[in-house]
Amino acid sequence: MRRILVIDDDQAVRGAITIVLQADGFEVVTAEDGWAGLELARASEFDLVIVDLFMPRLGGLDTIRQLRERNPLLPIIAMSGSTPRRATDPADLLESATQLGDVIKMPKPFRANDLLKIVHGAIGAAVKS
DSSP states (O other), rough: OOOOEEEEOOHHHHHHHHHHHTTTTOEEEEEHHHHHHHHHHHSSSSSSEESSSSSSSOOHHHHHHHHHOOOOOEEEEEEEEOOOOOSHHHHHHHHHHSSSSSSSEEESSSSHHHHHHHHHHHHHHHHHH
């Protein structure tokens, strides 16, 4: 069974992603921020990591950088949505994330089918590498 780590500070987002991925046969482990996600990634192996870019304590870009240092070939999906409180354009941050190696961007909100398509594509590309 493929294992996916989902790192997002929003419990509702983590829960929704977990439901969709588990229904499709994936094992899902979640973390509420970058530090917790990195600890999980150090302790266990994952086939894919999904990382929110806007998080407290350790943001998504720094989390991705550290994940890349540990495993340069790990498939990573960076996700972000816009909110009125954030001055930084999420599209710019998503583009920055893709510069950290082979990172796939996924804007929020997204539909379940879009999530599954991106996840299967990322895992399939990693298998071919």
